[in-house]
Amino acid sequence: MDVFDNIGRNYDFYPNTSIALCAIAYDDMSAIHREVASQTGLRVVWGPAELKSWDDISYSRAYVAGDIATGEYFVVIRGTNFDSIVSWRKQDFDLAKTRPFGALPGNPPGVPADALIAQGSFNGMSDLLKLRDPATGASMLEFLHILKPRYLYVTGHSLGGTLTPTLFAYLNAMLYGTGPTTNMALWSFAGLTAGGTGFNAYFNSILPNDQGFLWRIQNSLDVAPLCWWSYPGIQQIYVPYDLHWDCIDKDAVQDLFADAAKAGIGYAHPQPGLLLPGAFDHSILDGDIWALQALHQHHPATYQALVKTRYPNGGR
Numbered sequence: 001m002d003v004f005d006n007i008g009r010n011y012d013f014y015p016n017t018s019i020a021l022c023a024i025a026y027d028d029m030s031a032i033h034r035e036v037a038s039q040t041g042l043r044v045v046w047g048p049a050e051l052k053s054w055d056d057i058s059y060s061r062a063y064v065a066g067d068i069a070t071g072e073y074f075v076v077i078r079g080t081n082f083d084s085i086v087s088w089r090k091q092d093f094d095l096a097k098t099r100p101f102g103a104l105p106g107n108p109p110g111v112p113a114d115a116l117i118a119q120g121s122f123n124g125m126s127d128l129l130k131l132r133d134p135a136t137g138a139s140m141l142e143f144l145h146i147l148k149p150r151y152l153y154v155t156g157h158s159l160g161g162t163l164t165p166t167l168f169a170y171l172n173a174m175l176y177g178t179g180p181t182t183n184m185a186l187w188s189f190a191g192l193t194a195g196g197t198g199f200n201a202y203f204n205s206i207l208p209n210d211q212g213f214l215w216r217i218q219n220s221l222d223v224a225p226l227c228w229w230s231y232p233g234i235q236q237i238y239v240p241y242d243l244h245w246d247c248i249d250k251d252a253v254q255d256l257f258a259d260a261a262k263a264g265i266g267y268a269h270p271q272p273g274l275l276l277p278g279a280f281d282h283s284i285l286d287g288d289i290w291a292l293q294a295l296h297q298h299h300p301a302t303y304q305a306l307v308k309t310r311y312p313n314g315g316r
Contacts, residue, residue, distance in 0.1 A: 004211045004213075016311055041067070050131070053086050057085075071151055093120060101195065115199040117195035144175060188216045196263070204270055218276065219306055249291055281296050
């Protein structure tokens with residue numbers, strides 16, 4: 001059965017389960033196995049695995065969870081660790097330089113030379129590919145080669161959402177070859193743009209936009225999915241609520257968009273997204289109100305609530 005035929009039999013389960021897995025990825029490493037089982041009914045089969053900097057702060061994390069009975073497995077990428085300078089500087093915001101997607105470890109086959117991604121996306125992907133299962137020492141790719149899942153899904157929130165299409169494309173190339181995928185799907189939440197028009201054309205060649213659902217899910221009040229293609233969108237996002245950014249927020253965003261422009265690759269999302277209508281939080285009244293509103297709208301719990309409203313029949 002084609003993956004999209006399989007998903008369509010009970011679609012609401014998939015975005016709800018994906019965002020739940022993404023939220024769990026931020027929790028304590030020791031709790032992930034238990035929380036995945038109790039909240040989703042799946043079982044962690046690889047990881048969780050993470051990389052830490054010299055100061056013992058995690059900057060990359062992922063795990064694989066699945067259902068042996070159905071043969072469905074989710075690769076879950078954690079978003080940015082708020083406390084990690086490495087995550088912010090080397091993954092999220094390293095925008096002015098680019099790298100060929102085909103230069104990733106293992107040199108995924110069939111990738112056009114103009115499929116360029118941000119240096120930060122390249123760094124984030126390289127870190128994911130360095131992860132090793134604590135028990136077996138196997139990399140994610142080695143594990144999936146042996147597992148040979150019937151259906152393979154990729155999901156992530158925030159930085160994880162940014163890297164979801166790149167990891168999807170990488171695993172498709174390394175596991176199944178160069179053609180369009182028939183047994184993979186993805187759900188990305190609050191993701192930023194990972195690359196430019198060349199990478200997007202390559203991505204669209206392996207995932208035609210006719211699978212029956214929009215995999216890139218964004219809150220209408222979240223600034224992150226507007227990075228790095230719509231500066232005016234970020235500038236105006238809270239104006240209808242009479243909330244304007246101050247000079248600190250404005251200057252930071254301007255500098256990052258300037259870096260993105262230096263890359264010259266036309267940062268954009270590869271396919272249209274599903275825009276879920278956000279609810280402005282009027283209770284945020286103290287501190288940097290613009291930034292706190294943005295953080296609230298970006299939070300995985302906010303996305304979980306929006307996804308549940310849009311897809312209310314989330315169980316099997």
